[in-house]
Amino acid sequence: MINVTIREERSADDEILHLTLPTLADSDQSMERTLQTQLPRNLMLHVGHEETLLERVRHSTNRTELVLAPVELHRRNIQRRLREAQLPKDRLHFADPPEVGRQLLPDGQQSRDAIDRIDRLSMIQSLLEENNGLDASEPTIPSAPQEIEQIRTVVESVTGFHPERLETFHGTSEKLPSPIDADSTEILEAAVTVERALRHDTEKVVSDVEFVRRATQNLLRTSGTCLEAAFPDVERISLVGVSSLPAAHVDLLHAILEATQVPVHIHFRRGTGSYLSRRLPELLDVTEPGTVVFES
């Protein structure tokens, strides 16, 4: 089958806005205004309207915007659009959150290496063999290292291993009907056990995400001076092209907003943007972002 649609006006564009999550009401302008009052003054949310990113370049002074683009090809797309619009390319400085995280670490920590997924899989394999607190005989806990690593990354993305969030996760799990309550608790415990064991077993940094968390803590500890030192010319920070917001990224932005005067823009996409915008005020409602339950 081939269907064709011709771009006449922007009608088709508007329609997609109604494709939000089934359980949630759609956004409207008054809600967006309410939302903006709940957010830190320096935080700007955009759902779609990517042109505003290009507009900022058009009107920028000689300082730069630090653009966090988690999808690598998005950087090239931005550069292509800048070229097509004959806008200067040096006003944007691209990086992904772990790269930025690393640069915000205290001196002496910046050159530290992180282990990658392959390393973690092999370490998890050894953990399983030693039966080191990981009980793969529990039905919910898979016995394949890949699946255990997946559980670790999901829990990391949801909680960032932040003490309050882990407690909330636990409380939420316990309130679910049996036997889902037990399954959920086991997943949480397995993830924390694995993360703890990995930290114990390696001299290196446990993952790229850990750079982001450490940077978050360092921003608060230095009252933002580490940002000024690492990126002296940056007048604005943006997170672009995102379809999800892992806890570590939220916490990094949280710390920037709390410790510095640098404005932060988040560019959501239209399928998930209004939902994620609505969730953002609560996501920012944690104390000491970037802390973890583990001893460093």
Place this chain on the structure above:
Amino acid sequence: MATVASLRDHGVPTRDIAVVVRDLDNYEEPLYRASVHYGLTPVFWVQLRVTQTRPFALIESVCDVLASDNPSREVLCRPLEHRWAPPSATSSEWPIDPKTVQVSMQALPNESRTLSEWHDEFEGNPEIDERFVTYAEWLGDCPDPAPEAVTNVLTDVVETYEELGLPVTKENDSPSLIATERDARATVRVKTLVQQLRHKYADRLDEGTLDRSWSSVAELSQLIATQRPGRREHSNARAIDILEANDIWLLNVPYVLAVGLIDGEWPQQTESAVPPELQEAILRGDGRIGTLAPRTAWTTGRDRDQFDDTLRAAGNGLIVTRHTESTSGEERRPSPLLDHLNTDLVPPDERRQLMSEERELPNGVRAMLNHEVTDSE
């Protein structure tokens, strides 16, 4: 791809067309074949499958020979088939052409032997090309697989390939030089891989999780090549861009073809170890649960993001296609994402016209071209 070819017939520049799919894994092969059929040069914006390239096969086959105490003649000759050449070689003699490799190999006894026995066989057997002796000597001189030594050996192998093997690909390639480009990219990637291998292999030896052997080296190379999410790569500005929907964000391309709008394929629900009830609670985010970061991968949100990006990227017109049956004949339903779009269906006879020799552009698509003309007036 008939539509793409036909748009080109109507003077639409290549850079004004993009083909988008949700996930290239299943579509790369068929789209590649279709492109070739219609005389188009595609560029896939995906991670290079290093393991399916010649330079990777070369280093892997070298490890295999060195790992074996008694290699068979097939295992022994595989590096030569993959254009192995000695580090000091010149292009007039190396690599050995495939036919000579085959002829010599057939003249070898079909059994397993040690490397020094093979060496003697090469020297004594008059039917064997004399360059095989150079190869056997090189194998005999290869050091024990300490991390440093492994890196040196494999770096030599891949650098020599770059110098002598790659030009062979270029010689055999079509004028578009797609294979050459792919081969060149693969060579760069394999060089990086060899560097990564050095550290990882050393770490594994220290930990005691791998033993010091060439087969461990081969195993680890496979692991690095297949599991490390490499950079997405692309190449040629004169070719048709074929990309995944997650990557089209912000682009502005006049004609976009979205392929595979099938229910269950785009959108697609991903599996998760987290029970659905817990997912739902976190997605809803009541009270303090609101501090937990929701995973949009638990919903079809990301697919909707990507579909919307695809829609928006299309400056003049969007063409969406889907198959109605799977290869095994099962019915495939249209993607619910299409419900929100106001589209014109291309009638079956126009579709047949498009696929025919004449390659007639359907009226709906032709209207896009006219629309552009009207716009510019």
